[in-house]
Amino acid sequence: MSTETQLFSPLTLRGVTLPNRIVLSPLCMYSGKDGVANDFHFAHLSTFARGRVGLIFAEATAVEPRGRITPRCLGIWNDEQVEAFKPITAFIEEMGSVPGIQLAHAGRKASSHTPWMGGKPITAENALPGEELWPIVGPSATPVADGFQTPHQLTTEEIADLVDAFATAAKRSLEAGFKVIELHGAHGYLMHSFLSPLANTRNDEYGGDIHGRMRFPLEVAAAVRAVLPDEVPLFFRISAVDGPAEGWSIDDSVTLSKELAALGVDVVDCSSGGIAGAPRFRISDDGKPLGSPLDRGLGFQVPYAEQVRNETDIKTMAVGVIVDPQQAEDILVDGRADLIALGRELMYNPFWSLHAAQALGEDPDFKMWPDQYSWAVFRRAQLADFKDTRMA
Numbered sequence: 001m002s003t004e005t006q007l008f009s010p011l012t013l014r015g016v017t018l019p020n021r022i023v024l025s026p027l028c029m030y031s032g033k034d035g036v037a038n039d040f041h042f043a044h045l046s047t048f049a050r051g052r053v054g055l056i057f058a059e060a061t062a063v064e065p066r067g068r069i070t071p072r073c074l075g076i077w078n079d080e081q082v083e084a085f086k087p088i089t090a091f092i093e094e095m096g097s098v099p100g101i102q103l104a105h106a107g108r109k110a111s112s113h114t115p116w117m118g119g120k121p122i123t124a125e126n127a128l129p130g131e132e133l134w135p136i137v138g139p140s141a142t143p144v145a146d147g148f149q150t151p152h153q154l155t156t157e158e159i160a161d162l163v164d165a166f167a168t169a170a171k172r173s174l175e176a177g178f179k180v181i182e183l184h185g186a187h188g189y190l191m192h193s194f195l196s197p198l199a200n201t202r203n204d205e206y207g208g209d210i211h212g213r214m215r216f217p218l219e220v221a222a223a224v225r226a227v228l229p230d231e232v233p234l235f236f237r238i239s240a241v242d243g244p245a246e247g248w249s250i251d252d253s254v255t256l257s258k259e260l261a262a263l264g265v266d267v268v269d270c271s272s273g274g275i276a277g278a279p280r281f282r283i284s285d286d287g288k289p290l291g292s293p294l295d296r297g298l299g300f301q302v303p304y305a306e307q308v309r310n311e312t313d314i315k316t317m318a319v320g321v322i323v324d325p326q327q328a329e330d331i332l333v334d335g336r337a338d339l340i341a342l343g344r345e346l347m348y349n350p351f352w353s354l355h356a357a358q359a360l361g362e363d364p365d366f367k368m369w370p371d372q373y374s375w376a377v378f379r380r381a382q383l384a385d386f387k388d389t390r391m392a
């Protein structure tokens with residue numbers, strides 16, 4: 001007998017019904033060429049569809065070439081890039097999952113090496129063969145940290161062009177078969193850098209108080225919403241806090257979320273950090289993660305999803321060190337978030353959802369598995385003296 005869990009209950013957002021509450025958080029694979037997805041991306045994302053992840057986000061995908069984090073990041077500014085996504089989105093849908101895409105601009109963190117090459121900014125000296133640095137942009141001419149390029153401070157005309165670039169990328173995303181769009185407003189990339197007083201020191205209408213600093217991200221959200229049909233859900237990922245007290249705060253996030261809700265954004269995806277110093281997933285020369293000052297324990301960002309959800313009318317997605325099925329279920333049951341995104345846990349165990357369904361008693365007969373696997377894993381479980389304790 002199956003139980004009825006929140007984790008495996010569907011969620012309808014506008015015209016799209018997610019089969020469950022489990023989401024693949026956007027994960028840069030740094031494996032494209034000229035921004036075009038390839039077999040690696042198909043293999044990577046299709047695995048989660050076989051694993052019954054309800055909503056599968058393709059990685060941060062740049063809306064223009066300057067907006068890539070690394071030379072190997074994906075983009076969606078041309079037709080070739082759109083075509084390359086089509087088999088991926090078709091397969092995800094065929095498996096009953098929903099394909100989503102995260103639209104991004106890396107801003108002053110662009111032109112960097114991949115994490116496994118140290119994640120540092122590309123320079124003329126450290127550029128790999130065939131790769132070169134490119135000029136970067138930001139709200140102000142302040143580098144992220146020592147060793148980073150100084151960005152060109154965007155003019156108001158250039159900001160308007162970028163708003164258009166996001167809207168065009170959203171239209172292209174629909175053509176590529178994506179059914180949900182997320183805007184990347186977190187981790188120190190372009191939109192976050194406009195929001196944060198630690199990065200945005202402009203004194204025109206795009207800077208100053210919170211309303212000025214929110215102007216560009218809100219213009220992007222409005223422009224993207226305007227090109228999306230009503231039935232397409234729009235998510236917005238925030239860094240709910242910068243970390244330092246003088247930075248962007250959770251109260252600022254509540255203010256922003258209210259504005260986003262008013263513009264027709266459906267879900268705020270609550271991440272954190274990344275405004276200063278190292279990108280969050282960069283590793284140091286001795287292989288240790290370089291991060292923000294935030295503590296990174298189990299579910300450390302859930303309180304942000306909870307507060308935004310409680311203080312606004314918008315739905316939230318929790319993310320960050322959510323690893324255990326019961327932990328995920330409790331977050332939903334306790335009303336702390338509407339969706340659960342997993343990143344590294346799904347990399348570690350791409351069939352996490354299927355294993356979670358077992359652990360929570362949702363799928364005792366392995367019916368949730370794809371037909372090609374279901375009958376066989378059912379028989380596997382019938383084997384005498386067999387007990388799978390790995391996900392208990």
Ligand SMILES: Cc1cc2nc3c(=O)[nH]c(=O)nc-3n(C[C@H](O)[C@H](O)[C@H](O)COP(=O)(O)O)c2cc1C
Pocket residue numbers: 025026027028029059060102184186187237271281319320321322341342343344345
């Ligand atoms: C390899 C890797 C790539 C990532 N790429 C992105 C990305 O493209 N966009 C984004 O918003 N966050 C990105 N993140 C952050 C994740 O989406 C997620 O928020 C983070 O890993 C915390 O969740 P977790 O503890 O379940 O991994 C990345 C994280 C990792 C480990």
